[in-house]
Amino acid sequence: MIALSALTLASCKGKKGTAETPVPSISVALPEVKDITLTKDYPGYLSSQLMVNLVARVNGYLQTSHLVPGTKVKKAT
DSSP, X not given: OHHHHHHXXXXXXXXXXXXXXXXXXXXXXXXXXXXXXXXXXOOOOOOOSSOOOOOOSSSSOOOOOOOOTTOOOOOOO
């Protein structure tokens, strides 16, 4: 048994050690520091405080209108 272990140890001395693998090159990126403004978006609905009903004082049909929907109008005096 001792002779067998001595023979095994003697045969290991002649072999070279394991080949070292080269260290892989790694690219490194540095972080960029910036100020960030946090915003939040929420769905919503708009409604007017004042409501105006337009009522015709005569019978008939409206053929043309000089108002554009959604634009501001001036109060009549």
